[in-house]
Amino acid sequence: MILGRVVGECVASQKDPSHEGRKLLMVQPLTLDGGDQPGPPVLALDAVDAGIGDRVLLALEGFSAMTAVGRPNSPIDAAAIGVIDTVDITDPA
Amino acid sequence: MILGRVVGECVASQKDPSHEGRKLLMVQPLTLDGGDQPGPPVLALDAVDAGIGDRVLLALEGFSAMTAVGRPNSPIDAAAIGVIDTVDITDPA
Amino acid sequence: MILGRVVGECVASQKDPSHEGRKLLMVQPLTLDGGDQPGPPVLALDAVDAGIGDRVLLALEGFSAMTAVGRPNSPIDAAAIGVIDTVDITDPA
Amino acid sequence: MILGRVVGECVASQKDPSHEGRKLLMVQPLTLDGGDQPGPPVLALDAVDAGIGDRVLLALEGFSAMTAVGRPNSPIDAAAIGVIDTVDITDPA
Amino acid sequence: MILGRVVGECVASQKDPSHEGRKLLMVQPLTLDGGDQPGPPVLALDAVDAGIGDRVLLALEGFSAMTAVGRPNSPIDAAAIGVIDTVDITDPA
Secondary structure (H helix, E strand, C coil): CEEEEEEEEEEEEEECHHHCCCCEEEEEEECCCCCECCCCCEEEEECCCCCCCCEEEEECCHHHHHHHHCCCCCCCCCEEEEEEEEEEECCCC | CEEEEEEEEEEEEEECHHHCCCCEEEEEEECCCCCECCCCCEEEEECCCCCCCCEEEEECCHHHHHHHHCCCCCCCCCEEEEEEEEEEECCCC | CEEEEEEEEEEEEEECHHHCCCCEEEEEEECCCCCECCCCCEEEEECCCCCCCCEEEEECCHHHHHHHHCCCCCCCCCEEEEEEEEEEECCCC | CEEEEEEEEEEEEEECHHHCCCCEEEEEEECCCCCECCCCCEEEEECCCCCCCCEEEEECCHHHHHHHHCCCCCCCCCEEEEEEEEEEECCCC | CEEEEEEEEEEEEEECHHHCCCCEEEEEEECCCCCECCCCCEEEEECCCCCCCCEEEEECCHHHHHHHHCCCCCCCCCEEEEEEEEEEECCCC
16 A cells, blocks of 8 residues: 545546446655655545545555445456555654 | 556457457556656557547556456456546645 | 565554554665665555564565455555564675 | 567476466567667566567466466466557657 | 566564465566666565575466465465576567
């Protein structure tokens, strides 16, 4: 799982029925100090009613993601499964 | 899942029967601001009748992809499962 | 599996019930010589009572991670499954 | 799935019985314009009788790869499942 | 699967019982010309009695790795499943 920040939402008209009724979040992976990772955002279905700006815990595996949103046997490979309240980091050096 | 742009199609003569009748899309992953990611394109079976230039939602996991194209137990690990209409992005800074 | 160092813990209020009662470790992947990898930390459930500063063995696959923490059919895709005592490395050149 | 070019073959004496009788191809991932990706080659079992120099479609997931070579329940996580004849690419800019 | 070179071994006291009696190899992924990849080593259970310095074939998927070491339903996501004898590479240019 990784930590990310919700930076947007996507709207798709042609899509799999299993995605109906769930927000499709655009999530930017974060670095250890909370900055944005270089690289692409991840698109994840929302299982915890996360909103833009929230730091979220992302599951990045099919079965895990399907389980999180309660839709097994669906084409879902990533889901936001937690909203992070606090992160305690020790000196990484 | 990731966001990509359909940039081409591949034609293969020697291939698995499960791939018959489906387009094999060449999809370039996109960055947060809609530009092309550096790195290689992904080849994905088409589950939503996407065309060149479309922005698509890609499932990048075997079971998800097989489910999306309705061909379980097949060698398919990526599929285009949605056509993205709009992306709302907040200030990522 | 990869080698990482526990650098922090995350607290999430909105989360999947399968995560209750397990620490959510923030783990930085390590290089061959024991330094921090560039790139993002991984979030992993704790199966071995690891603490901050410990070097841990991370399983990075859903089924493996769920098995390690004894919670099958849960949205868990990474777990700390060992605490590393010693690493013997030969000259990598 | 990704596109790659067969650049070599590996011979292994100590190996899993499921790999007997199949070529172990060394495949370099390709960029959008057909050049070699930086980064390591992938080792894949051959399901389509590909030869050195061929452009191939690679499945990079265990179940997909095992299915492609007809050997379920085997330690196989990548397979060459198609030989690419033509690639039509639109202007990526 | 990828090609790697065994560069060390790890010893873990707190670990999953499924890892008992198997060496935990530290394996550095290799480039096409046999040099070390930049990036972190992979930790893999040994299924072929590989030793330090050996070039090995790594399975990097849970089911494949568990099958290779004969321990299904275990938290194992990588295994050394072959010892490479020879690699024949054509001119990659």
